[in-house]
Amino acid sequence: MAYGIKVFEHGGSDKLTHVEFDLKDPKANEVTIQHHAVGLNFIDVYHRTGLYPIDPPFIPGLEAAGEIIAVGSEVSDIKVGDRVAYPGGPLGAYCSHRNMPASSLVKLPDHIDYETAAAMMLKGCTTEYLIKRTFKVEPHHTVLFHAAAGGVGQIAIQWLADIGATVIATAGGPEKCALVKKLGADHVIDYSAENFDEAVMDITEGNGVDVVYDSVGKATFRPSIKCLKRRGMMVTYGNATGPVDPVPPALLNQHGSLFMTRPKLMDYYATKAEMEEGTNALFKQILKGTIKININQRFALKDVQKAHDTLEARKTTGSTILLP
């Protein structure tokens, strides 16, 4: 019997409900995967609460790794026994087994284990598109990256340090700041204790940064805008404190002809080719040893309520995985 965690109505973590189900045979274009590890992501919270509207009932989760135990009649590139992972759905990763389109999966290189894959696929691919394609960071750039001790944050800081950019990071509290400094950030600001926009201007001697990556959302958007250089790029890509209030175009003009984008993973991983290119770039960084995936929290899948509570309380650092 397979099992999973289902949301029957939007709300708090108490709406995450254990269910059992019979696993059907995969359709012609599908495979059956037995999950060995599932990634926890902040977007799972937005799905659970209804901030990103998905009609219940649904099984949340967009990231997992496991082994293929059956393949549909038209699947030719994946076979039983293959080790696979996926970075962005389709929704439904919070379960022990599932059927899903073979086209959503990538095969794992030998050197990447299931737990590491589940901890890095969505977060690492997000980092890849943000710093390589949304704004292509180069060594001469100065970058401000918020929530740097988190899942996406830790991967991003290490990757940016490898590129050789000047990295200014923020995190909540001295312990998180110390962690981020060790990952290679040049400057770390405890944005729970000081105004980060003033600190950024001090660090950059009034020049500002080329790009801001802001996933904190409502609470940090306006001060983040103040941190940008003339013609800088505001990348607002998350809502940990709530969605950003509407932005008048004139604001971008007043702060120096700024650019702004609100990207999402699925628009950068829209085709199989894009997915393979992005995941290969990520795997290469892991192989080079320039990015270490820090799995700092592990929960049994059945304890997922506790995992959500811990994430929302800002008590996690690095990646969190759920074990079926």
Ligand SMILES: NC(=O)c1ccc[n+]([C@@H]2O[C@H](COP(=O)([O-])OP(=O)(O)OC[C@H]3O[C@@H](n4cnc5c(N)ncnc54)[C@H](OP(=O)(O)O)[C@@H]3O)[C@@H](O)[C@H]2O)c1
């Ligand atoms: N657009 C995309 O394609 C995309 C893809 C993946 C992730 N994201 C976004 O990237 C962000 C990071 O995702 P993640 O899964 O790696 O999560 P995470 O960074 O591990 O956790 C979120 C972090 O946000 C910070 N935060 C600030 N205010 C918060 C609040 N009121 N409540 C909770 N957290 C708060 C906390 O760090 P401090 O305590 O240090 O402030 C917390 O650790 C999320 O906003 C997510 O939605 C976007």
